[in-house]
Amino acid sequence: MNFFNQGKELVLIHKDMADMNIDKSVNIMLSPQFYTLKREALPVKYAHQAKKIAPSIFEGLFENSREYEYFVYQEDDEWILIAYNTDEILEFLVSKGLKRENISKLYFAQQSVSMFNQPMSIGENNALVSVDNTMVVIPKIALGDDEIISLNFTDLFTPKQSISIKTTSSSNIFSTTDTIVFSTIFSIFAILFIIEGIGYSQDNTQNSEFNRLLTENPSLQSSYSRKSIIQKYKTLDNLERKKRDIIKTISSIIFKGVKLTNLNLNTKKIEASFLCTNKSVSNKLKEIAKKKHFQVLSITGTNDLLIRKKL
Amino acid sequence: MKIYQNELILLASFIFMILAYGYKSNQVSTQLVEANKIKHSIIELKEVIALKKLWSDKKTSLKVKKFRNTISNQKTKWSNKRKKLTVSYDNLTPNELNKVTTKILNIPVQLIKLKIDKTNKQYRVEIKCKW
Numbered sequence: 001m002n003f004f005n006q007g008k009e010l011v012l013i014h015k016d017m018a019d020m021n022i023d024k025s026v027n028i029m030l031s032p033q034f035y036t037l038k039r040e041a042l043p044v045k046y047a048h049q050a051k052k053i054a055p056s057i058f059e060g061l062f063e064n065s066r067e068y069e070y071f072v073y074q075e076d077d078e079w080i081l082i083a084y085n086t087d088e089i090l091e092f093l094v095s096k097g098l099k100r101e102n103i104s105k106l107y108f109a110q111q112s113v114s115m116f117n118q119p120m121s122i123g124e125n126n127a128l129v130s131v132d133n134t135m136v137v138i139p140k141i142a143l144g145d146d147e148i149i150s151l152n153f154t155d156l157f158t159p160k161q162s163i164s165i166k167t168t169s170s171s172n173i174f175s176t177t178d179t180i181v182f183s184t185i186f187s188i189f190a191i192l193f194i195i196e197g198i199g200y201s202q203d204n205t206q207n208s209e210f211n212r213l214l215t216e217n218p219s220l221q222s223s224y225s226r227k228s229i230i231q232k233y234k235t236l237d238n239l240e241r242k243k244r245d246i247i248k249t250i251s252s253i254i255f256k257g258v259k260l261t262n263l264n265l266n267t268k269k270i271e272a273s274f275l276c277t278n279k280s281v282s283n284k285l286k287e288i289a290k291k292k293h294f295q296v297l298s299i300t301g302t303n304d305l306l307i308r309k310k311l
Numbered sequence: 312m313k314i315y316q317n318e319l320i321l322l323a324s325f326i327f328m329i330l331a332y333g334y335k336s337n338q339v340s341t342q343l344v345e346a347n348k349i350k351h352s353i354i355e356l357k358e359v360i361a362l363k364k365l366w367s368d369k370k371t372s373l374k375v376k377k378f379r380n381t382i383s384n385q386k387t388k389w390s391n392k393r394k395k396l397t398v399s400y401d402n403l404t405p406n407e408l409n410k411v412t413t414k415i416l417n418i419p420v421q422l423i424k425l426k427i428d429k430t431n432k433q434y435r436v437e438i439k440c441k442w
Binding site for chain 2 (some may be wrong): 010017136173174175178179182183184186187190191193194197198200201203206209210212214220223226229230232233237239240243244247248251252259260261262263264265266267277290300
């Protein structure tokens with residue numbers, strides 16, 4: 001069953017036909033005037049094999065057999081081989097007013113031979129007749145008047161097999177095969193990109209860790225409270241570490257001849273007083289304290305020093 | 312239109328591929344930005360948690376209690392109320408002074424006051440802290 005052809009009108013084409021005024025896509029059935037038929041018993045099994053040897057069977061019949069294409073199908077023990085010239089057919093159809101883009105499928109009258117059970121008038125002088133199971137066009141005068149009837153040509157004459165118009169004319173850049181191959185490749189890539197994109201959008205490994213931390217610490221769920229808490233603890237941490245570091249530094253600068261007499265730490269500063277045994281010890285301590293970025297004050301009249309650092 | 316159907320099919324499939332690529336690229340960059348944001352938030356969270364654990368440790372009170380035993384009661388004046396400690400020591404030897412300062416500096420408390428005065432060969436120490 002061909003769903004794509006459903007509802008499309010089937011038009012019988014013959015040489016004496018009047019101009020057409022069709023503005024929709026139609027299927028075309030060609031009278032024998034547009035093709036050459038041979039019936040042969042060939043020692044082949046498949047249609048593609050029969051199609052391969054078709055040119056040799058028609059050899060000598062046409063001036064230039066290269067311009068012909070072939071349609072084959074099996075009927076009982078014989079092969080029906082049809083040679084046709086697409087350009088010639090298209091040229092005729094266009095000359096009769098049918099736009100090329102409105103031509104959907106091509107069929108041969110021979111394919112529906114069983115439907116032509118009576119002669120059918122085509123044009124003023126000719127009739128389409130089935131003779132020995134082969135469709136032929138004969139002059140009406142060869143038939144009796146009572147034999148010619150106005151056969152109702154309907155879509156029921158549409159055969160199962162069809163041929164598509166090849167798109168290898170100058171207006172087409174890509175052939176059907178190229179189109180299928182490239183569009184398949186593009187579509188596969190597109191699907192891969194989409195799958196990859198979906199994969200990225202669903203990657204929430206870090207999200208789960210973040211959510212776990214928030215679940216464990218509900219008080220930190222708001223980013224504002226988080227920032228305020230971090231600010232509070234960072235300030236506290238820095239200040240307390242600084243206090244401890246300064247105290248450790250003070251204890252590290254005590255050497256022989258130096259004694260700590262007083263240390264005072266409050267929220268604003270740290271001060272420490274040292275008793276030095278002589279001037280050189282005092283100078284050495286002063287030097288070390290300055291290196292450690294302390295403010296150094298000498299106590300007048302003594303070797304003692306007071307060092308200070310703001311918090 | 313029909314005579315260009317191959318080109319149209321190719322164009323449509325090509326545009327489909329480009330759009331899909333755009334979607335993927337967009338997802339990658341969005342994910343990257345989002346991942347960086349979350350990474351930053353995780354680091355921030357872990358930092359807060361670590362700091363909170365250090366400076367609001369429930370075991371600090373216990374550590375302060377243990378600190379009381381550092382020096383004998385005769386030399387100690389101790390006052391511990393509502394997470395605030397005021398302690399003073401009299402007549403500490405240099406060793407005892409080192410012991411007291413080292414211990415208090417290793418407890419995560421906020422030092423409000425630390426006063427050390429030397430009289431003769433002994434030290435007087437006053438500490439105020441909270442946690």
